[in-house]
Amino acid sequence: xxxxxxxxxxxxxxxxxxxxxxxxxxxxxxxxxxxxxxxxxxxxxxxxxxxx
Numbered sequence: 001x002x003x004x005x006x007x008x009x010x011x012x013x014x015x016x017x018x019x020x021x022x023x024x025x026x027x028x029x030x031x032x033x034x035x036x037x038x039x040x041x042x043x044x045x046x047x048x049x050x051x052x
Contacts, residue, residue, distance in 0.1 A: 006018035 003019060003022055006015040006022075009015055009018075
């Protein structure tokens with residue numbers, strides 16, 4: 001949605017900057033998703049191997 005609006009600005013430089021920022025945000029989200037999945041796996045492992 002943001003990318004589409006950026007293209008409609010008619011300002012190629014502004015659209016380029018917005019595209020770059022959207023790409024960075026998507027990369028951050030991907031990293032957070034991977035971290036969440038990994039932390040979930042670790043929690044599951046710890047629960048299975050809890051000696052209490």
